[in-house]
Amino acid sequence: MKRKPTPDHLLLDAQFCFSLYAASRAVTGVYRPLLEPLGLTYPQYLAMLVLWEKDGLTVRELGQRLQLDSGTLTPLLKRLQAAGLVDRRRRVEDEREVEIRLTDAGLALREQASEIPACMAQRLHMSLGHMQKLRDELKQVTLQLSPTED
């Protein structure tokens, strides 16, 4: 009574999804020790990147940028607030919205973070051009799969 072997298209190593999932976690793992001196987790670092770019966004706007909902962002932002990096306050124009503002410490942290991307690029042993190409292809994947598409 022989059991059929797994068809090729179900092999783990054949999966595009797994290469993506594994690579994403591997990259996060490399960031961890780099971010530890700044007292940030990787998702917190992403939120700070957005705020350094444009301060005073609402939770909703931050969520659109990072593709995260309030269930993820609210506790994350509370931790950033507890760490003294941001302030959270209701907008006067619309009390439903919560505006996130960098504190002086939050803004100052940008200088320390400034070294990180180069650090990462070096660890990847990849040309800048190839990295940009791969990045843009991944953006295309996200765009293609985003719910608005199709």
Next chain:
Amino acid sequence: MKRKPTPDHLLLDAQFCFSLYAASRAVTGVYRPLLEPLGLTYPQYLAMLVLWEKDGLTVRELGQRLQLDSGTLTPLLKRLQAAGLVDRRRRVEDEREVEIRLTDAGLALREQASEIPACMAQRLHMSLGHMQKLRDELKQVTLQLSPTED
């Protein structure tokens, strides 16, 4: 008193890491409704892929394949067991090891899962060749960043 703008290399859209992180979550999001009828989460599906390929692995071996530790796998496997898809038992040769075996139901589920990769490939609107190329480049990233490297 003008504040310096964020340098280009700190812009969110410039980050390779974010494109990876966003794409990975987008892909998982597409799997969710496909896996729901099978009663699997995405990481559970990955564990099943490994077991369909080679049954009777230990938690450690499964962890090596998926790059996950027992802190993640133990509860995940308990849920698969609760769903009646796998059995967990200590090895007699070495009582420290826990062997994971597919149940009949677990093996049978492979037939339903068989349609999923093609479903996914179609959603990506990408040639098979391009998907494989991207997949292999991502594997290279993971390999490059794995702790054994350097």
Next chain:
DNA sequence: AAAATTTGAATTGTACACAATTTAATTTTG
């Protein structure tokens, strides 16, 4: 304007991830 709907955050509950510790079972070593 009052009622119904919509919207933005927060909350609740489930399921990962992963560091750090614990426990039990083997191996290695003195």
Next chain:
DNA sequence: CAAAATTAAATTGTGTACAATTCAAATTTT
């Protein structure tokens, strides 16, 4: 061989993700 070191899972604790619900504040309808 017995103590020490190592190993495999499990456990504990923190921090995401995300669906679903709740709540309060706008907005739209009637």
